[in-house]
Amino acid sequence: MDVGKMQNLLKGIKQVREGSTDSEKFLAGEKANQKGLKEYKNNNYGNAFRLFLTSAENGYPWGMYNVGTAYRDGEGTTQDMEKAFYWIKKAAQNDIVDAMFEIGLMYYHADGTEQDLVQAFAWCKKAAENDHINAMCWVGSFYEDGEGVIQDFSKALEWYEKSAEGGNENAAFHAAYLYDKGAAGVQPDRYKSFFWYKKAAMAGHTTAMNNLGMVYLTGNGAKIDLVYAAEWFIKAYAKADNDKSKKVYIDNFDATLKKADEDEREKIAKIMINKLGIKGAEDLMNKLESSASTDSDGCFITTAVCDSFGKPDDCYELSVFRSFRDNWLSCQPNGKKLIEEYYSIAPQIVEKINLLPNSKEIYHSIWKQYLKKCLLYIEQERFSKCMNIYVDMVRTLKEKYIGVYIKKIPD
Template sequence: MRELFEKIGIEYKEDNEYKLTQLQLKQDELTDALERVEDDERRLELQNQYDEIEKAILDIYSIKSKETTGLYKEVEDYSELKNGENGAIFKGMSEKEQFEAAAALLTNKDSSLAIDELTRLANKGNVYAQTKLGEIYFQGKYTVKNVTEGLKWYDMASRQGDGTSSNRLGNYYYSNKAFSNAVSMYQRAQEQNNAYGYYNIGKMYSNGQYFPKNPVNAFEMYKKSAELGAVEGMVQTGMCYAKGIGTLKDDGEAKKYFEEAAAKKNAVAHNWLGYLYEEGRFGEKDINRALDWYEKGAACGGENCAYAAARIYFEKGEYQKAWDYALDARRKNVKEADGIINKIEETGYILSSHRSLAESGHTDQQVRLARAYEKGGLGVEKDEKLATYWYERAALANNQEALAATAYRYKKGLGVEKDIEKAKKYKAMITVSSPTKVQHSAISTVLLNIFRFLTPLTVIPIRAYCWYGISPQWGAIQELLMEMVVFTGIHCALQLIVSSHRLPKSINYLLFFIGLGLFMAIYNALWGQMELGVHIVPMAIIGTYIIRRIKE
């Protein structure tokens, strides 16, 4: 758990109450962010962090409940709960301790018992249980998602003074453009001293949603949320001071709030600190201090920090570090990073680095160098001979990607004389048990086979002629089109089934055609069409086509 606290930028202490308070505050922050984020990759990243914190919270509940009652140690200890005789178990426990004991059961495989217990407590007015049930039903994590049920429990907790529930209700209304209701809930959350109730009202003042735009009011809301511990509030307050929005410009105050947010691993705060040092806003320009903040921000996942670090390292002439950070930024969709990547390629540094390592026998670098010559990159012209040379060197060291590429290049005669035997030799060296980029996933296999199968199915119009004459009716054409779809689906299913078992190709072919033939026989019987000759020609064409493509 210590590693988790370091990761999210919170000081670690052994006290369980302290840990719970800090983790729950972070969880509130992530919940708020998840309900607003639009980028799928960022959403997944936030959800993973949320789940990690959720597990830590439940672990603490479990530890505390064992310390309090000594009951929840083994599954057998739940017999009283399962039998509904749970009154004695919670006797003498506070409302919070009862909730923690019930929530600890969520760590078990059977979460229904925990939900039953939380529901029992919630119906008795336990606000902690009501909030947790709202979260469970709203997210659909331990049970089937039920937004209506989630809202019901959030509302009950909110009316009892729970600021977290009030803020989450506000987020729900906000996301559905019911701004009046959202403001009402956010204001209730403020009265309940919830940091994000202030932050979200601040955003609405900034954006002119429901309220007219009011930078002064927005700043006051952000500052209050920061004082209550909202990291996003710290960042926004720092930005207001740095830009002079809603308050007087004050770089010293901006620095204070940014540093507080950066200590909690916020990448945006790191980026701002780097920018302020780079611009000399705290005195003379300090590129080294700026770079330090950018690198720390990149380590926290900040794409703009990665780009800024790449830019500074390039200016310093440290091309390898510049290259690494630029690639990191580009992977995170910072398009400006392409400019740095291109400039580094023009220097020839990366090519020289790859060549040196490739000469030393590093197969990954040999493949990268081969790719550069194959497509023309890293400052070199396209050269098929050198591409094949480096692919083959890596292939001889059993690099799987290189083996596939070398086999293909010998087969097509790219940069080397066409040699089918050598192509077969390298292809045979590819080991199925070693996953590589060139192996197809099940999904890509399905798509590929759909494409392959639709081509020979153009034979279906022959059937239209045989059955209905040269001018078939529209109903008949619809039936034939449906048949194309059905046959395509069956083909793909059979292909996946037989290819998922490591059998000889001949057995795979046999099983495939037996399966397809059996399906067609059943299909004909159902429709009362026993003219097998109508199917023999399409089957022969399809079979020939598939075998030819597989052999290729």
């Protein structure tokens, strides 16, 4: 036999044997991973870790992912983020979609590696393209913020909607907000904004609950319905996990009650008791009364501005503005109407600004452009001048952060 042919034959035999060995190792890895999962379910984390490590070392992708998450969480072994990164990335490179998303987050948060936003975006996008719902939301966020990729609001919206259609409530909220506010390449659409706010709210997104309440309160995307508005503010209040958020929802609920008639108030009272229980409903009403007794309500924008400077609720500036409202503005021929309109629109303006990353700078600008002058005029007892500036401020902020109201949905 020709020497060359003999060498090729021997090489082929070797490859077959190696392939057989790799196949056997893979099967051994699969069995080790299955045993590891059983141990894990029985809370035997040490045994599970050892089996996952055996599985990973035998080249089984899910074993790689499971041992990586064990290192990440410190389950059955000492937490080691660098080893977690190593094994999860190997799993991602072996087509484990969950690992693709996980490694994207590790690059983003600098867990076990240096931060690399380009890699973070690339891995999350790869997971998203393999139908990972949460990764789709992250890809939308990368495009919206211009992190790791050129900013593109239309692509952000596309990925948010894909994720939201898969049930991601955060994606539904972000899609709603982009349609609500509009951006380069995204035309404002109050009806689509309402649709996604409702989806997010029904899935349990607290801020979406509040924003949906604002839609029903203002008619900005749906027919005005004060009962529905109050119901969503109550739901947001019940789910909120911090006092600052609860205060916003209480203020919005209060603004709704001020506009409701007797029949609507009766329906709202039933909803309060149904959602919060008798004691919970009493607590909410007590907070409303407490807020009213300290005059902390009704200064939404001014309160937010003062808060941005770290000033307390009883600071000099807020006390002056509240005195102006109660002792002069409310006594003017159109004063009460202006106050009612302010109660309706101001919480929505604050809510919009609070969602922006530069909210503090915005509030400082509002102080410099409007409120500082208003305070000076009040101190000089030039109250009409203050009123004119304040009205202009609300009008300008409404146009900038809320936009022109669209036509209401017909009955």
